Amino acid sequence: MSIRLLALIPVAAAISLALSAAVDAVALPLFLDTTGTILATALAGPGVGIATGVVTSAVNTLRNPTFWPFVVVQIVVALYAWVAARAGLFRSFRTAVPAGLGLGVIASVTSTPISYLVFGCTTTGGIALTTALGKALGLPPLGACFFGSFVSDFGDKAVTFALVTSVLHGLPRRTAARFPWALRAIGAA
């Protein structure tokens, strides 16, 4: 791995963790905690993306230990983003947003068993409340757990993909060309 890609990993991980300030300012029910993972993958491929996801989870764990078991979700997100980048799905919002919605489903499917088996579906306040809503609607325990994860992940991942697309198109071509995957991800190579 080149020094530039090594330097990208902590920057991308820190982006994921620092975006909470922007989310708080607009008061939207989003996490955007996979932004750095998706961005790093789209710029530099799956190895850098997975490393970013693992580092993000490790540092997040120091703030709240319940994040660590969800490191698997970060790895799945990186692999999915790699496939999306290879297919050039970051070329426009029209391709990125559906791809993000697809990731929302996959992320929910991945996080549901972790949330169910490890935490009894009580990961964070918002998700626990939507899980309780799913239970009140008559869903079985695992179904209610998936409902909680799905509601939180579906929109979040679509917004994240749209945001990464904005960033990739906002990067000067000369800067983008320094990263091995950036131009391919936006369909320019």
Added chain:
Amino acid sequence: MTGPRLHPFTLLAIAGTLPALAWILPPPVGGAWTAAIALALAASRGLRPGLWPALLTAAPFWLFLLLLHDVPTTIAIGLRITTMVASFVWLVAALEPARLVEAMVAAGWSASVAYLLAATLSAVPVLKTRAQRIVEAQRCRGLSPRGGIAARLRALRALALPLILSALHEVDERALALETRGLVPGIRRTPLAPPPDPVLERAARWALLLACLAALVRRLLVPSPT
């Protein structure tokens, strides 16, 4: 205070073993023991940096568990989560990142791995401060974070984009700094002051691992009464 004297790997081993045992040992007694030990460790760091954060982080989980499950399940899962939370709160309070980096380098880990953790930890507060500055600057320019979802998403883009682009522009500077300091992948560095790793602690770490394996085998072979 038990923390600072222990080798960083020993601290990690203890913080990893307690939650593992909480999940492996039969509930609720196993979880009660591990939670009690983890809370005692957290309390050993003091009330403010140790016990209170552990209790305050674990409390909402108990509430939501009660909302979603019956009382026996709540107690079983709640004790496991409390163990996990208290162990990590203790770990964060006891573990000095610089000592961990030195220990990792001394153990032959790549300096790049140590750099990733240390650089992320130092970059997060910097970017958070910058994000706050961008929020204030955009507000001065008339950006309103209120309104419908579309308006809020547009505001989010206006806040997030400058933050991410400015961070990406720093990558080259960081790469240059790393190259100047000789952090080339594959090259082994010499730790300046590696933390001492006594034989007793190394043996204790193996004992913790064996205890987890023994508990797991016993749990699989002997059915739980509950």
